Amino acid sequence: MTITSMLPSKEKRAAKKRRSSIRQDKRWANNLVNGWLIFFAICCVVPMIWLILAPTKTDGQLSNQNPLAFGKLSGYVKAWKNLQFFDDGVIGRWAINSIWYTAAIVLIATVTASLAGFVITASNIRFKKAFLISTLITMLVPPVALVIPMFVLVNSIHLLDNPWGVILVSSLYPFGAFLSYIYYSTTIPKELYESARLDGCNDFQLYSKIAFPLSWPLLSLLAFFAFVGNWANYFMPYVLLPSSENYTLPLGLGFLFHGTPAINPAVGATSVPIGKPEIALAGVLVAVPIMIVFMLSQKRLVRGMLAGSIKS
Amino acid sequence: MAKVKRYKYRNTAMYLMLAPYMAFLIGFGLIPIVMAVFEVPQKSLTNQNGGWDAFKIVVHDFRFMPAARHVLGFMAIFVPLMLFFVLAMALMLDLDAGKWKKYVRLAYIVPASISGAVAVLVWYVILQPTISPIKMILRWLHITQAQQIWQTQNLVFILSLMAFFTAAGQWILIQYGSLQSVSHEIIEAARVDGCNPFQLALRIKLPLISKYVVYMGVLVFAGGLQIFVEPQILNQSVYQGIASAWSFDQLSYELAFTTGDFGGASALSILLLIPSLLGALIVIFKTDMFDDATTLHRKKVKKHGKMKRAEALS
Numbered sequence: 001m002t003i004t005s006m007l008p009s010k011e012k013r014a015a016k017k018r019r020s021s022i023r024q025d026k027r028w029a030n031n032l033v034n035g036w037l038i039f040f041a042i043c044c045v046v047p048m049i050w051l052i053l054a055p056t057k058t059d060g061q062l063s064n065q066n067p068l069a070f071g072k073l074s075g076y077v078k079a080w081k082n083l084q085f086f087d088d089g090v091i092g093r094w095a096i097n098s099i100w101y102t103a104a105i106v107l108i109a110t111v112t113a114s115l116a117g118f119v120i121t122a123s124n125i126r127f128k129k130a131f132l133i134s135t136l137i138t139m140l141v142p143p144v145a146l147v148i149p150m151f152v153l154v155n156s157i158h159l160l161d162n163p164w165g166v167i168l169v170s171s172l173y174p175f176g177a178f179l180s181y182i183y184y185s186t187t188i189p190k191e192l193y194e195s196a197r198l199d200g201c202n203d204f205q206l207y208s209k210i211a212f213p214l215s216w217p218l219l220s221l222l223a224f225f226a227f228v229g230n231w232a233n234y235f236m237p238y239v240l241l242p243s244s245e246n247y248t249l250p251l252g253l254g255f256l257f258h259g260t261p262a263i264n265p266a267v268g269a270t271s272v273p274i275g276k277p278e279i280a281l282a283g284v285l286v287a288v289p290i291m292i293v294f295m296l297s298q299k300r301l302v303r304g305m306l307a308g309s310i311k312s
Numbered sequence: 313m314a315k316v317k318r319y320k321y322r323n324t325a326m327y328l329m330l331a332p333y334m335a336f337l338i339g340f341g342l343i344p345i346v347m348a349v350f351e352v353p354q355k356s357l358t359n360q361n362g363g364w365d366a367f368k369i370v371v372h373d374f375r376f377m378p379a380a381r382h383v384l385g386f387m388a389i390f391v392p393l394m395l396f397f398v399l400a401m402a403l404m405l406d407l408d409a410g411k412w413k414k415y416v417r418l419a420y421i422v423p424a425s426i427s428g429a430v431a432v433l434v435w436y437v438i439l440q441p442t443i444s445p446i447k448m449i450l451r452w453l454h455i456t457q458a459q460q461i462w463q464t465q466n467l468v469f470i471l472s473l474m475a476f477f478t479a480a481g482q483w484i485l486i487q488y489g490s491l492q493s494v495s496h497e498i499i500e501a502a503r504v505d506g507c508n509p510f511q512l513a514l515r516i517k518l519p520l521i522s523k524y525v526v527y528m529g530v531l532v533f534a535g536g537l538q539i540f541v542e543p544q545i546l547n548q549s550v551y552q553g554i555a556s557a558w559s560f561d562q563l564s565y566e567l568a569f570t571t572g573d574f575g576g577a578s579a580l581s582i583l584l585l586i587p588s589l590l591g592a593l594i595v596i597f598k599t600d601m602f603d604d605a606t607t608l609h610r611k612k613v614k615k616h617g618k619m620k621r622a623e624a625l626s
Binding site: 030033034036037038040041042044045046047048050051054062063067068108111112113115116118119120122123124125131133134135136137138139140141142144145146147148149150151152153156168169171172173174177202203204207228232234235238239250251253254255257258263264265266276279280283286287288290291294295298301302303305306 | 323325326327329330332333334336337339340341342343344345347348351401404405407408410413415416417418419420421422423424425426427428429430432433434436437438442443444445447481482485486488489490493524530531534535538540541544545548549550551552561564565568574577578580581584585588589591592593595596602
């Protein structure tokens, strides 16, 4: 028997009304929250949609048409051809530079960090704690903080304006080393190493035959963070690579702003046909690869950033 | 004897595998700081006698206080906005488990790819009344020319918005992930005790994810302090002169590459490194975020000792 069934019918009706009004309030609040979540999602995607659509239009259409209208797909081809007029097609060089610098950094950083994490969990070497704490400190201090000191160092070892200067400096990957330490210490039981040792594995084989084949989830996580951290990196290459032929795409985009009147009112009229669609295409080349990787690896982002504190 | 040899060999191989990472850690993590410290007392145009006065000279530089005002103003908006907004959004996402929310989460990650030069381009467009996707709103605010917005005194707000827009989405997902670690039993128990969703968020969920909030706070603070790319591109390549030596890092860059004062630039870098280092130490030692790493050794020694004792007893 419920409490309301004992109440006189007038009070029963009032209680029913109250319950329904609470329910309505709850539904209204829920709709409000969900509406806000969707509104913010729209705010998040609109700028990217504008950026992707911009190269399909002409400069005039960008000003006159609906900002989210679609122009012509051939606009992409035209914008790319126009970009070739800037510094003898240096944009192609920037794209190749971006790809090869990032690929080299991802490869070197992933391998060195994975090996470091393995050694810390599988060996009995000394100073493990000092290693882990210095790795954590380096991981939590933004790399930008060391740019000027890094310039002094790279200059003194004669790697200034040399791609290897940026590649080597950016290959320091403390976050990766920490992730791989967490991965190996939570997924590979120590007994596995012990039995492999008893079967005659040396330490190199311990990594290559036991740890490495079990590391694919870790390696993909390391490669993901190394890629997103370096593809759009601006400050380090900006300081260490002064020559425009060594630029990456993000640096090149800044250079395009500087050297063309597309969005820089201080530059007068030029014969180079670079307008807003061309600049937007260069922006697409920087942003879209990283967006695709982010969207495909959403779970990796969360898992990686919370590694070490949430085991599941 | 043979056992000792094998032990030594094993460690040599391990050290060899660790060597590349250690070389990077020492070479590009530690040595630059040491070099910066040695660079500070070198003679320069501003510090003609050399010595540690470089710190005093850089703090008394006429551009230091404006840069401090800009960066502190930026941080005063950006950091609390991030913390409040990200946590509120993560808690809202966590209210119930609608299937459609996975698409919303996917959308939230998109702005993470709009950073640096691309962020400048996108915000140039958003705040340009002729081509903006929000031109209706700009018109409603009586903004008909970009110059009405792009003023040095407005940069604190514009740059806060830019940084917020890039970083908020990914942190919402990360904090939503941290909320998934709160056990269902605790949530259910609180609900049975009469907690409404608001009380559940404030009294149960937030305290349980507080270490992640500190972690985020430190990373957001350290990142914000080092703001460089956006004001630098704006100043150099879009609206020239709008943000000259606007941030600490820009001042440091200008000291080094315009006046050749590497001592002053290094002194400023070291001054900026201190709060970041303190933040890092707080996260490592004052929260249990990285407990596994910082207490690993002690735990292992204890465990090893216990095992030995157990073996001896048996």
